[in-house]
Amino acid sequence: MRRIIFMAQRPRLKYRIRRMLVTGKAYLALSLISMTVVLLLGLGGIVQNVLAASPVQSMKGFAASVSGSFFASLLGMELPHMDKQEEKSPVSASRLASFLVRWMTELNPDDPKSLLALEMPGMDRDSAVLLRPGSGGGGEAPEDHEPGQDLPSDEEDLNETPSPESGASPDVSEPSPEPSAAPEKPDASKAPGPGDRQTTEGRKVVFIYHSHNRESWYPELKEGTKDPNSDTVNVTLVGKRMADQLEKRGIGTVHSDKDYASTVKGYNWNYSYKYSLQTVKEAIAENKDLKIFFDIHRDSQRRSKTTATIGGVAYAQVYFIIGHRNPNWEKNEAFANSIHQMLEKKYPGLSRGIWGKTAATGNGEYNQSVSPDSVLIEIGGVDNTLAECYRTADVLAEVIAEIYWERQGAVKADAPAQTK
Missing domain, CATH: 3.40.630 (Aminopeptidase)
Structure with missing residues (x-):
């Protein structure tokens, strides 16, 4: 009788073990990915500090890299009564990606000239x-x-x-x-x-x-x-x-x-x-x-x-x-x-x-x-x-x-x- 009950419970046990393994793998994978991203960001920051010892990467650089509408949109998220213009939100994936590129590399994806500015003198001399x-x-x-x-x-x-x-x-x-x-x-x-x-x-x-x-x-x-x-x-x-x-x-x-x-x-x-x-x-x-x-x-x-x-x-x-x-x-x-x-x-x-x-x-x-x-x-x-x-x-x-x-x-x- 006990053997019959045990045999009946085996599929449930296998299912639970399999579920635990799948959940563990997913958790482990997510942990490794998160750890990798954090390490890459940390290494990127170290490299940036070594290659460009400049306050441009501070909040001054942040403020200089994005438009006023970006900040207005962020404030609008917290202040629902703040007037909003009928336009495409500046907090879009493309704009965020553009900002991240400028913040990390000092290159402006919206201005192809900046891609050559580091190697060709005189191409982008007006920003300070x-x-x-x-x-x-x-x-x-x-x-x-x-x-x-x-x-x-x-x-x-x-x-x-x-x-x-x-x-x-x-x-x-x-x-x-x-x-x-x-x-x-x-x-x-x-x-x-x-x-x-x-x-x-x-x-x-x-x-x-x-x-x-x-x-x-x-x-x-x-x-x-x-x-x-x-x-x-x-x-x-x-x-x-x-x-x-x-x-x-x-x-x-x-x-x-x-x-x-x-x-x-x-x-x-x-x-x-x-x-x-x-x-x-x-x-x-x-x-x-x-x-x-x-x-x-x-x-x-x-x-x-x-x-x-x-x-x-x-x-x-x-x-x-x-x-x-x-x-x-x-x-x-x-x-x-x-x-x-x-x-x-x-x-x-x-x-x-x-x-x-x-x-x-x-x-x-x-x-x-x-x-x-x-x-x-x-x-x-x-x-x-x-x-x-x-x-x-x-x-x-x-x-x-x-x-x-x-x-x-x-x-x-x-x-x-x-x-x-």
Whole structure:
């Protein structure tokens, strides 16, 4: 009897065992797949951090990669009374896939040009990430345009564009107008001057150069000129002004006004930083004491986005550009921030902040790996005058000199402790 009951229960037992095995296999398979996905994501994150040490992959990168409608749609999921537009939801599989690709690779599937941007210089140079905001304006990123390209037009800016000022003469010996009510204007008696003992004693410690040396300004060129570039009146005059002002403050400075378009055989604007890097290396070979490097540019934005009025006087605003392709870009950013913060304190409104660029959005290195104290500075835009740029160059020289002498004082103060 028992044998009969056992035989009757055998099919049920087999069924239960088979069911348990099938369920276990499915569970095991799902666990392995989940584990694999997690490991791949982790490895992908590690590789990304190694290959691109940039804050682009932070939430700033997320915000820059998706449209406002994406966030509006996400809010709509939690706020049922939020107004919704009658359009296809941005939270679609294709858009999410596009975002994931951009987030992980910095490539835009909707823009085929981005697939080549990493290997072909100059194809996608306009995008940047704001690292430190400045009081000089909103979140407009600096713009870089190749000579001959059409610049963005703005009717308001065109109407505001001034004619050359009386102070716009290329003679850098002419003093710039001082702001009548500049906040926290430093005491001129405390600043090192030509007669002061505080000097670098003949050592050249600052190098100023220009990767895009022909960048100029509409007010300084012939009326009707469409291309704001010149081989005579250009940003090299601003660099020379800044170099002279640093020298007056006791800081030995070398300035290069090399014109690459006329001196480089087979010149290609897209390889400007390759040419200027050679200039930097030659300068270092001739002056072993060079520690600080400034690549001075002129931005391509219009007047309303590149001009500040301080004490009733117009100044060309500045951007600081940091290349994240340089593995030690944080040190360069720290140096730029010391200048930026002092400008914010003494001349609020002059700085438009510090911006970072990766290899996917431009050169990405900007010769900044040669020194932790190497920075690219954009001074003014196409509608500023030379006089306005001179005033800003004077302010920058004043601030940089103050930072330099503060550093030297700190080094001297630490010297006795190091010898003990």
